[in-house]
Amino acid sequence: MNPPAEILEADYVIAGGGSAGCVLTRRLIDAGHSVILLEAGGDDRSAAVYVPAGSARLVGNAMYDWKYETEPDPSRNGRIDSWPSGKVLGGGSSINGMIYLRGIPADYQRWVEQGAKGWSFPEVLPYFLRAERNENGASEFHSDQGLLGVANLRVKHPFNRLFVEACVAAGIPRNDDFNGVTQEGVGYYQATQKGGLRCSTARSYLRPVRDHKNLRLLMRAFVSRIRVRAGVAEAVEFEHYGVSKVAVARREVLLAAGTIGSPKILMLSGIGSRRELDQHGITCINELAGVGRNLQDHPGIILSYDVNMRTMNVEVHSKWRFGLRALQFALMRRGPGTTPISHVGVFFRTRPELPAFDAQVHFQPLGYEVTAHKVILAEANRVSLAVNVSRPQARGAIRLRSSNPQDAPIIEHPLLESNADVRTLIDGARVMRGIFHSPQLREHVQKEYLPGEAVTTDEQWEAYVRAASFAMYHPVGTCRMGDVTDPNAVVDAELRVKNIARLRVIDASVMPSLPSCNTNGPTIMIAERAAEMLIGGAKRHPV
Structure with a gap:
């Protein structure tokens, strides 16, 4: 007979120590509540995590990435992709590309309409501001008082300037602040960094309270299920180094x-589609057909060019240059060691008659390729850009593989099922190719490496897009917010799971639709707003 599970207890039990979980923990601790934080991954305190230039080596690394695999995608010749997911405190904010964006007002109006x-x-703007500590100072659209470091790039490369100038000459407006009055245009990204280091939510929010008397932080704590009785979430069952434990929530499970x-x-x-749960022998206690549905991500493709100036690839592959740059980073927190993967952003219209931008570019003065399972850095002097669809139409699903919590879920995402999204990628790629043929760049470009100048017709472009496209690692939507009367909504506007008391979902899964940008900033905003809801509710309803 198995021994009884160890029982822990706190005001709040948070399942997941990622971008949102760290924000929630800090805000609840600061408000005087006790918290049990359960993280299935490991510690974030590693040079691999905090040196920004190492981000490409985190993705696909089993120490830091769950390395989920998708089902074969019929819209992309049956391709099977690896989907990164942070296996470390801070979650995605500890392994992502660090780009800080919010999206546009129309994105959030669409949420309201949904x-x-x-x-x-x-x-939602006040919660973005609550999080942000922008090194450029405070303004109507920015704050310098938050916990999340937001910084300008600490590395410069001459090709960045040339690329910006070529975009402006092509009619794309210059934009010095993508999180200001408008997001459309070309300019430099800001990154979630502080002092030249990655500023994940584990570093910015959690680290100062890790030893707080009201926090019980458990890493390698693998959640098996939420215990619900009579329609009320009471506890979280989990395994911690092979030992079964239960974390009881006096207030709520998050x-x-x-x-x-x-x-x-x-x-x-037991919360989801009854038919699917029955297939795995799981008793359905709350039939919510929307659980796992509505999966979305930005589809993207790479264009890359060999150029006649030294790019950052050489800094990586040359031993003496790498050593010099490592010393520069160690002594001054400057140089290529501080770089996120992407330097320049472009939000642009793939066709001039469109009412708003429909595509985004991540440009970097280094060459790389995204294969099904990893990111490969080139050894040649090469620059690359990824074009992605800002508001894609494809939808997928997360399903259970079995009733065993240790089994990875099934990820079904026909990334290019929408011909409109394919069209946007083709048109966007052609715009970018035109920019590389412009007078500002032509003398520096030696050849187009991907997809190659032989790709010219619609048919050839579509073949390339379907063979080489990939998800931009921005998945959202699988527990989406909605009106309580909407049969496909999983949580209400206060993020409470329908029909279950004292249970909320607080992360990127609640987004009804993708914002027109990278998703870490919006995820942190959601957690900031949820924390205020929780703290306000706790004041109204003391235990």
């Missing part, structure tokens, strides 16, 4: 396991 009342841009993890845990707990 049933997320109270989440319009004027209503699920912050991400777009892949949160729906999986709900389904293992």
